[in-house]
Amino acid sequence: MKSNFYFLILFLFASITASAQTPAPAATTPPTVTYPRIAGYVGIIHPLVTVDKSGTHTNFDGFYTVGMPTGINIWKTPKVGFSFEVVPFVRAENGMSKMSNFLFHPGVLAALGKGFTFVGRAAFETGGRYGFTPIINKVVKKNKHSNYFVAIPVPVRLGNDKPASATLAFQFGLGF
Secondary structure, three states, X not given: OHHHHHHHHHHHHHHHHHHHHOOOOOOOOOOOXXXXXXXXXXXXXXXXXXXXXXXXXXXXXXXXXXXXXXXEEEEOOOOEEEEEEEEEEEEEEOOEEEEEEEEEOOEEEEEXXXXXXXXXXXXXXXXXXXXXXXXXXXXXXXXXXXXXXXXXXXXXXEOOOOOOEEEEEEXXXXXX
């Protein structure tokens, strides 16, 4: 009985060792992607500087605002798609923090090639502002089932008895 047990252990060990040393077959063709294709993402957005008729206002100067964009992209073709995004914003100021705004941000996607995408979004904020946001997005690291990206959004906002404004922001995130 003991010799059968040792033989079984030796056989399993030899099998595992042999299969671990066998190289995987080389892929001959890249996997095909079917459309429409759905992808999700999450990220962090940092507004850097906002300009309006009253002057220039920078994040990190007396307060800090950060957002967490979460969305779904539906690519109709390899070049064109639709994106649905929501972004809660948190503002920290004077030792306190609170959710300061919630943004509904639908848009269109246009692949520019070499990992770049243009995103044109409409913007509707719970704070009463509305507008549009052009974005240039770049995939910086592509993995098998995910990618890392950076983006430069330029939100333009109107309404709510405030002057029109434009903001330069930086966003990074994970697509899957």
